[in-house]
Amino acid sequence: MRETVGEPAPSRPGRGRRPAARESILDAIRASEQLSRVELAAVTGLTEAAVSMTVRRLLDEGLVVETGRTPTGGKPRTLLRLDPAARLAVGVHLDRDVTTFVLTGQTGGVISRLTRPAPGAADGGLLAHLAAGIATLLAASGVDHARCLGVGVVWPAPAGGLPPGWDSPPHLRDWDADGLGRRLAEETGWPVLVENDATAAAVGEYWVARVGPERAFAALYMGSGIGAGIVAEGRAVRGGHGAAGEFGHVCVQVDGPPCWCGSRGCLEALAGPRTLVVAARSDPAALAEAGLGNTTGRGVAADFAAVARAARAGAPRCLALLENSARYVAAAAESVVNLLDVDLVVLTGPGFAAASFVYGPAIMRRVAPADTKTWRRSVTVTVSLAAATASATGAAALVLQSHLRR
């Protein structure tokens, strides 16, 4: 379950119901970059009168600005945009080896960024690490703190909390989503929201890439593990306990090798970055190609990137390892597409940022074949523009989105 902590919703007395117009108007402008009032009325299904009134309020609050006009047959349309600086959000990605902090504006654009190594066991704990990073980020950017809506924290674990036995990094091991959100909210004074990193990447992509709510899409995220975030009808799919998107444990081979999760043939066990790196280290040729010989313990992501670089430079063994992995990932992606009728697959995260030149074509071949003999609808496969920081910006986007839908 997603956790929102801090600032309880002020239940003003005498208040009617939650205004739906506000949400749909802001979301429509977000998705289209700029829109006039009549267009908003058409898109949202509201009357022009309702749009007019709601927009005036948004203008008064400074959330929206008028930017130019487009000529028509009669009175020209006045275009509306979100004011990027009107609202800010902090996004934090707690990955295994590194923590990324970003400050974004209302449109999801990154204002400033900060990267820190993940805290070791003796570094004074996770809370201090987070609070310091957030403070540094805000101080460096010099923005008005009052405009910051809150903090989104995402990690490579289900949003519903870490189940026992989960393979989590040491500095996250003793935390659950609920506790982390509450404690960090107390520490910083901001509302805090905790979510899975792949889901956040998907929401971030939805937000930043201006995907329309009519598209069902999946963001495949490869960091030190592999996960998927799914957005359908403009909403993140979280499942019964906030653990949807366990792409790494999709079965791609009935009697495949055992996985730490207790099952067999899981994608992660067959083709995950960790598996690939282990294979590269145990293969002398690949080891030499990727220059992994005299490095050790740098973390899976760094090793994976080295293998990808070598493959891109033409190293045959590294390329073979990646292509083998890509076969499995493509098959799992096909399952996602078939199960959820996804028409847009976005590859994101540092893993795909480094190796999309192998994974992208492989997934495309399997999921969106060029021949039209197959029955399937057309599926687009793209690589995220900011794959390395996708989760952190997604974390911020989650905060922005939750403020739309308050």
Added chain:
Amino acid sequence: MRETVGEPAPSRPGRGRRPAARESILDAIRASEQLSRVELAAVTGLTEAAVSMTVRRLLDEGLVVETGRTPTGGKPRTLLRLDPAARLAVGVHLDRDVTTFVLTGQTGGVISRLTRPAPGAADGGLLAHLAAGIATLLAASGVDHARCLGVGVVWPAPAGGLPPGWDSPPHLRDWDADGLGRRLAEETGWPVLVENDATAAAVGEYWVARVGPERAFAALYMGSGIGAGIVAEGRAVRGGHGAAGEFGHVCVQVDGPPCWCGSRGCLEALAGPRTLVVAARSDPAALAEAGLGNTTGRGVAADFAAVARAARAGAPRCLALLENSARYVAAAAESVVNLLDVDLVVLTGPGFAAASFVYGPAIMRRVAPADTKTWRRSVTVTVSLAAATASATGAAALVLQSHLRR
């Protein structure tokens, strides 16, 4: 896209917005069988005053009835139920070999039922077949036609329409969802809704089995093919083009045998009922066990049922065939559970009705193992109580549900 045809919503002037209370109250009563007004207020989050007013209107309309009271410390609660006979819906399942018609009440209970063989090429066409069946069903049940809300038609194809190359039975081949809905609405005068049969089975199960909206669940449907319907947050997951739930084309073996869909290793190609029946017919031992020797062309479902009967009676070859199929189905079910964080899997449709004694345990072993070492949440696997008519009742439930959410 789902198609609703007929009866355009009367847009009364001066009307405010769509009442959300009505929907949530009816849905809460549906899910709980009976509830008092205070309980409704607690469950729906509405105030007691709002519940009181809305319920009175529902009582006036006859949708809801008061049934008894429960003692408390003070004034006893008056319990409310849906009046099953207040609203009726017709559900039609157009399967490959047989068409099933059901008439259900507001709670989804079957009032009357009719089964007809699927029309051949020379039987005067699909529309006449449907119209005649519906007329016969209603005449036989002797209910007031005015209380019938509409007709739901479901078929073994995506709700979004039949893509070119789809392996559809002859009598459905020239139809698309849109056209069928419109034409049947003209023919019968009722609103018509066209949907995928597995999705309908899931909605039917959700409706009839009183699943709460907090559960994410998947209905696996085996008829002459194999599909999945997914319900999350009380809504059917349809995906970008209404083609979600293509469980039969989940990949369970990267380099498995080619499937007619153009891909490889699809569940249906490896373990679907058709594949299993073909295997049984080409295996002399299984052929003899199941008594398929002197039958031919009865359709996949009948042959599959014969194999299942033989296996249940102890026939080793038939059992082996089923258990092999179940291994693959279980792996694919595991993928669904992991991707969507489903906590309830329901087996339904004639295939699972005949062979759940093999598939149920196999899926349970893989998806809900008894040992708690795994990280996964507890998943329940059950067999539908009315697996054989699940899709037809689901079709009717879709009509009921769409009237809640109008």
Added chain:
DNA sequence: CCACATTCTTAAGCAACTGAACGAAGTCCG
């Protein structure tokens, strides 16, 4: 029979939206 607890109803008010008419800001054309 009278507190007391609890459930449900009634009454007044408010906020969000609707429809319809009107004002505003352009283009087009004689």
Added chain:
DNA sequence: CGGACTTCGTTCAGTTGCTTAAGAATGTGG
């Protein structure tokens, strides 16, 4: 250049769905 026309946006009264607040109904225990 001025008026018809087109399209955009606003104003205003009215309806509706819900809110809070108070009270009526209907039981139990003393």
